[in-house]
Amino acid sequence: MSTIAVVVVALLALFVIITVVKAIMVVPQAQSAVIERLGRFRTVASPGLTFLVPFLDKVRARIDLREQVVSFPPQPVITEDNLTVNIDTVVYFQVTDSRAAVYEISNYIIGVEQLTTTTLRNVVGGMSLEETLTSRDAINSQLRGVLDEATGRWGIRVARVELKAIEPPPSIQDSMEKQMRADREKRAMILTAEGQRESSIKTAEGQKQSQILAAEGQKQAAILAAEAERQSRILRAQGERAARYLQAQGQAKAIEKVFAAIKAGRPTPEVLAYQYLQTLPQMAQGDANKVWMIPSDYGKALEGFARALGAPGDDGVFRYEPPKDDTPEKPDLEDDEVAAWFDTSSDPKVAEAVAAAEAVARKEVDGPLGAPAGEHPRRALGAAKPAAAEPEEAPAAPARPAAPPPVDQRQAPPPQLPQPQPPATPPGGPYQGPPQQFGGPQQQQQQQQPGSGPFPQQGPFGGPQGGPPPQR
Incomplete structure (x- = not known):
């Protein structure tokens, strides 16, 4: 009799413990819990201590309320000029309505991924390869607008969408590398020519100044x-x-x-x-005297x-x-x-x-x-x-x-x-x-006159050589 009583008391104690455990639930910070009673939605438990009805209330799902980052694998996308490029995308989103995220879509992460892929193909399909490579900001803005509008009824807010990498085909990459190399060589030749021209001009200016x-x-x-x-x-x-x-x-x-x-x-x-x-x-003896006549x-x-x-x-x-x-x-x-x-x-x-x-x-x-x-x-x-x-x-x-x-x-x-x-x-x-x-x-x-030059050569009798003597 005593043994049966002990077993019954133990079972009652175990039941009480299980009931207490089932009745008390703690929700962590930045999370929410969707609670159902007898299979129907009852409430969304906020972070903190929550009391449940044992054996009647059940936690359907726990939702993370923080902003989540999901990176999707490369998706092949065809551009307007019929070139296939692989684009990697990263989506930043946050659950704002836990009930909608649980009951409006079965898996909101897969839904966001598929919606991102289709929207990306729609946006890139209207652009050429060159525009796709140079218009990342425009693509990100269009993707965010479409995804935010489509995921609003799922209780999800899309913060932003980023394109990690755009990989064109290998042949296009080779052509782009050749084009880039040619462009760089062209710019190098232009810069070299400009330098030579400036050098020639400076040299000419220096020579001109020197002359x-x-x-x-x-x-x-x-x-x-x-x-x-x-x-x-x-x-x-x-x-x-x-x-x-x-x-x-x-x-x-x-x-x-x-x-x-x-x-x-x-x-x-x-x-x-x-x-x-x-x-x-x-x-x-003079050179000019040739003939002398003596009287x-x-x-x-x-x-x-x-x-x-x-x-x-x-x-x-x-x-x-x-x-x-x-x-x-x-x-x-x-x-x-x-x-x-x-x-x-x-x-x-x-x-x-x-x-x-x-x-x-x-x-x-x-x-x-x-x-x-x-x-x-x-x-x-x-x-x-x-x-x-x-x-x-x-x-x-x-x-x-x-x-x-x-x-x-x-x-x-x-x-x-x-x-x-x-x-x-x-x-x-x-x-x-x-x-x-x-x-x-x-x-x-x-x-006696000053400045008249040297005195001429005189003869023995006061006159010039060869002439008669002067008269007094």
């Missing part, structure tokens, strides 16, 4: 060389003018001394005739010279008598113009012109072909033009010596007469001093 700079340098060098040549010629001409003037002064002084010595010695006609005969060989009555010619130059003495011999006013004529003093010839100071105009030319020559060229930003070299050298327009007051060289250059007697040496060696002393007295060339008064006056 422009070289031409500017040559131009400046030519300008400076021309300016230097002009200044050199001006200074050389000034030096020659001063040298000739000094030479003329020296010859004038020599002639003056000779003439004074002749007047002091009072030569007789015999001495004059003797010196004339000694001078004739020197006169005949037959030579004595009368000498007598005429003596009468012209002297006066008869007590013994009947004509001798030279100096005039009452025997003061030698003094040469005119040098005026300011002649004194300026020997000025060794530097002309400020020349220094300014040289400085301006050097500044222009050292200046950089700015524009390739346009006008230079600085002053033009010809404008800079314009200050030197007034100096060249005044030949009488030309600038002197800065490097000239302080003293005038010595006269080179080798350029125009006066003919030296040999010392007479007569057998006896003439009646008029011996000739004092070395025999030298002398000139007439007219030639002495010509030598």
Whole structure:
């Protein structure tokens, strides 16, 4: 009796435990449970603790309320240009109505997959392969719109649809690779050609600038060389003018001394005739003198010279008598113009012109072909033009010596007469001093004029070689 009671109590306890377990249900978070009672829909249990009627209520399905990601296998799709491509799709959806997801469709995942495939074929079938490859966003938008509308009655919301891969046929892939390779090669050739063109342009620009700079340098060098040549010629001409003037002064002084010595010695006609005969060989040495005609009555010619130059003495011999006013004529003093010839100071105009030319020559060229930003070299050298327009007051060289250059007697040496060696002393007295060339008064006056050039070669009687003596 006790054993039966124990068994009954154990069975009752087991029944109570089973009943309690059947009556209590816990639903996890982000899930829902569809509960049926006696085969009919009763309610949808939300997350938490739920009480059921034991042996009457039953859980039909548990639905995941989170957003689900389903990747479907590649589906063959024919494009508008009759090319078959394999497209992989990924669908993101979420169950919003658990009752509809359970009772409106048997398997909503398979339904979403099939609906995605049919919609994808419908959308891609109206596009070419190139449009399919470049219009993924448009395809995704169309798929999402169609799927969301179709799955709404299933209690499902489609968040988005993505195309993972679009694989064209192998032959099309090869063609696309060749096309892509050709396109890349074309772009590479275009870029290479552009680079070569830019390089050629830059090289040409550099050569052009180099030639422009070289031409500017040559131009400046030519300008400076021309300016230097002009200044050199001006200074050389000034030096020659001063040298000739000094030479003329020296010859004038020599002639003056000779003439004074002749007047002091009072030569007789015999001495004059003797010196004339000694001078004739020197006169005949000239290249221009070809024929000499000596008068037959030579004595009368000498007598005429003596009468012209002297006066008869007590013994009947004509001798030279100096005039009452025997003061030698003094040469005119040098005026300011002649004194300026020997000025060794530097002309400020020349220094300014040289400085301006050097500044222009050292200046950089700015524009390739346009006008230079600085002053033009010809404008800079314009200050030197007034100096060249005044030949009488030309600038002197800065490097000239302080003293005038010595006269080179080798350029125009006066003919030296040999010392007479007569057998006896003439009646008029011996000739004092070395025999030298002398000139007439007219030639002495010509030598006193400054800047008239070198003194011409004189004859023994004061006139030009080969001519008659001047008349006093």
